[in-house]
Amino acid sequence: MKFNAKKRVTEYIIITVLMLIVSLIYKADFVRKDMERKILQQSSKKTVVILFTRESSDSIKLSEDIKKFNIENKDIYIDYQYYGDEYNNLLRLSLQSKDRPDIFQLGFYDIVDKGKVYTLDEIGTDTNGMESKRIFTYKGTPIGIKVSGGTVKFAYNKEIFKKSGLNPENPPKTFGELLYFARKIKQQNPDVIPFEFPASNFGDLKISIGQPSVSKGDIYTSFWDYKNGEYNFNYAKDIIKKYNDLYKEGLIPEDFDKKSIKKVREDFINQKAAMIISIGDDKKYFEENNLSFDMGITDLPKFYGQISRKYYYANINVLVMYKNDNDSEKVKKVYKWLYDEYDKLNNEKKNVKDYKYAEYNNVSYFDFEGNDPTGCFNVNFSKVNDLIYKGIKGQENIENVTKSLNSYFNELKDTKLKQEPDFLKDYIVDKE
Numbered sequence: 001m002k003f004n005a006k007k008r009v010t011e012y013i014i015i016t017v018l019m020l021i022v023s024l025i026y027k028a029d030f031v032r033k034d035m036e037r038k039i040l041q042q043s044s045k046k047t048v049v050i051l052f053t054r055e056s057s058d059s060i061k062l063s064e065d066i067k068k069f070n071i072e073n074k075d076i077y078i079d080y081q082y083y084g085d086e087y088n089n090l091l092r093l094s095l096q097s098k099d100r101p102d103i104f105q106l107g108f109y110d111i112v113d114k115g116k117v118y119t120l121d122e123i124g125t126d127t128n129g130m131e132s133k134r135i136f137t138y139k140g141t142p143i144g145i146k147v148s149g150g151t152v153k154f155a156y157n158k159e160i161f162k163k164s165g166l167n168p169e170n171p172p173k174t175f176g177e178l179l180y181f182a183r184k185i186k187q188q189n190p191d192v193i194p195f196e197f198p199a200s201n202f203g204d205l206k207i208s209i210g211q212p213s214v215s216k217g218d219i220y221t222s223f224w225d226y227k228n229g230e231y232n233f234n235y236a237k238d239i240i241k242k243y244n245d246l247y248k249e250g251l252i253p254e255d256f257d258k259k260s261i262k263k264v265r266e267d268f269i270n271q272k273a274a275m276i277i278s279i280g281d282d283k284k285y286f287e288e289n290n291l292s293f294d295m296g297i298t299d300l301p302k303f304y305g306q307i308s309r310k311y312y313y314a315n316i317n318v319l320v321m322y323k324n325d326n327d328s329e330k331v332k333k334v335y336k337w338l339y340d341e342y343d344k345l346n347n348e349k350k351n352v353k354d355y356k357y358a359e360y361n362n363v364s365y366f367d368f369e370g371n372d373p374t375g376c377f378n379v380n381f382s383k384v385n386d387l388i389y390k391g392i393k394g395q396e397n398i399e400n401v402t403k404s405l406n407s408y409f410n411e412l413k414d415t416k417l418k419q420e421p422d423f424l425k426d427y428i429v430d431k432e
Helices: 002-044 059-072 087-095 158-163 175-188 202-216 233-248 261-269 282-289 328-351 381-393 398-419
Strands: 047-054 076-083 103-105 135-138 141-150 152-157 193-196 273-279 295-298 314-321
Touching: 047 059, 047 087, 047 314, 047 328, 059 076, 059 328, 076 087, 076 328, 103 328, 141 328, 152 158, 158 175, 158 295, 175 193, 175 233, 175 273, 193 261, 202 233, 202 273, 202 314, 202 381, 233 381, 233 398, 261 273, 261 282, 314 328, 381 398
Parallel strands: 047 076, 047 103, 193 273
Antiparallel strands: 103 314, 135 141, 141 314, 152 273, 152 295
16 A cells, blocks of 8 residues: 555656646746747737637648738737647636737636626627627627537548448448447457547537437537526436447447547547547548548437437637737737638538548538536536446446436526526527
8 A cells, every 4th residue: 555655646746747847838938929929019010919729620721821811911910829638728827927818719717707808799799690609608798709619420440340341331320230330340359449439528528428419309418408498418318328338348448438539539540449439620630640541430320210410519619809908909800800710711611522531521410509508507527427427337327327417407507596597598599
């Protein structure tokens, strides 16, 4: 026991030191960029508008178009910075520095609670002709615009399909067929994980549990029932049951609950996993890694008897404008330009048919979710995730899992209603 305790302390110290080093590196980078920004302002007389987003399939093309904007625009220079998995931490760090972004992709809500971002009314954004689902409302106030999001797809290794005696041009159409395919793959390829899905946090579970469930009812991927004004995790029963079937037979990883989007992607690239639930941002990484095998991409499997298809974009990019000391009128100009720019990028992706892995651009059944109250609650996501994990592992009856989830989320909602009786008026809609 002493050895294990010492080992854990040592690991904690190492991780802490590494985090401190990374923090110092980025702080130094922020200082350097702040100096560059000041030099640019003094030399060119341009107002520098700093833009932060997560790295996505849009990042490279957006960078190219911003370069053109910077050349053509006489009084504004957009300093575009994008980051991967560390985005939220770096955003927090940057907001404490002099190099604060003027416009950024929303990564957490406390900055909104503190009144640090402009409302759309304060920006002067004309939302009259804008689809209501594109307007991000927080606690009844429109504070951002949903400019982009990722599709959720089913990806598979065609070569492993062939080795397993499966038709690579005929992937599973239902979750029942997925179980059959997974068994065949395991029989012929014992070292390969037949199926993986992201599940390391609630955001991942919205993709892997929520997305397959939305066609079964009037819910968002958070299981918010937008017609009845309540949470309904009963729609999750079928998918949790299917994952439980796969888990019992060793057809998904034993540590599936540790699998992030990034880890699932890496396992697939390295041919450790044969089939995965994939998001649109994976496309960029698959292109860069020059996959050594043929990949198939299609819609998520359905449930037997399910007719309709309905999916919502994942990893939504909500752009907000920070209350900085910069020239607000010029920042507003960039904010409005970005809305039009993202619309252009989205339309370009829809129209490209012969692009590599173009199926990721098929958004026929995808839509933006409307207002969802989940972000307004102080949710214990560790508790929520653990309940779902127990259902998949068979450690807890699935009926009890969904009852517990319904009780927990609806108690949060009811408590909020006692404090703010009109709270739900922005979160209930008659139809989608």
